[in-house]
Amino acid sequence: MNSFLHLLAKDLIQKYSYNFDNLTILFPNKRAGLFLAQELAQLIDRPVWMPEILTLSEFIERQTGLKKAEELTLIIKLYKTYQEYAGTTERFDDFYFWGNMLLGDFDDIDKYLVDAKDLFSNITALKEILTLIEGNLAFHPFLNTVIGMTYDFLPFMILPIYNTIAKIDHSYIEAAKDLGAKSYRVFLRVILPLSIPGIISGITMVFLPSMTNYVVLDMMYNSTYIMGSLVGSYFSMYDWNNGSVISMILLILILLLSTITGEFSDKEDNAYE
Secondary structure: OOOHHHHHHHHHHHHHOOOOOOOEEEEOOHHHHHHHHHHHHHHOOOOOOOOEEEEHHHHHHHHHOOOOOOHHHHHHHHHHHHHHHHOOOOOHHHHHHHHHHHHHHHHHHHHOOOOHHHHHHHHHHHHHHHHHHHHHHHHOHHHHHHHHHHHHHHHHHHHHHHHHHHHOOHHHHHHHHHOOOOHHHHHHHHHHHHHHHHHHHHHHHHHHHHHOOOHHHHHOOOOOOOHHHHHHHHHHOOOHHHHHHHHHHHHHHHHHHHHHHHHHHHHHHHHOO
């Protein structure tokens, strides 16, 4: 099967009868032009003038007199503009990496005909929203701690409760309703008491990792509300004594809670045997 450029070369020979003097062919890049020249050379059996093969950028440069600037030249101009308006003392070596990325972003804006005015207005609005959120988080550390920890550990609380409720014999609920109990009394007198083992298991599963978690708090602008972050703070300041004391207290609490959970788990197993 012949390639597209081979068919194109044959069509040019048939159409122009080797008279390529005034013919100019445009390609997106030089690679395609080189392959077309090879196809023409294989098909032509006489001395002829080859057609002029140009890339789009070469054609635009010839017609307009405009030349594509070198990447390094553009970055230097961008760096000078950045220094002029921002008043920064950042070195060019540090600026080069993200300046190159910025030029690539602007190139994509031009390439896909994006309305720059709308684009930058949206970026400005997004930046204002993020600044507002970050400011509120910084001034309400306890609130952002509750939100972040709840988001992180809520599934560990829901799953044990769900598994426990799923094991409840539905005949208990039906019996309570047959005796005239309303829905809220069925929940308070039947479902909730039988769900306590799942609640205890959920508390254990949430308590153990949350007390030793400090990554979420650091990301949410707070690092002083739970024991894990306090231990990390003391150790980072080389206060080994206080850090060790809090670690031992946390260990004792975990052991007590694990013991209580084990007893409720045994009762739960006996209840469903």
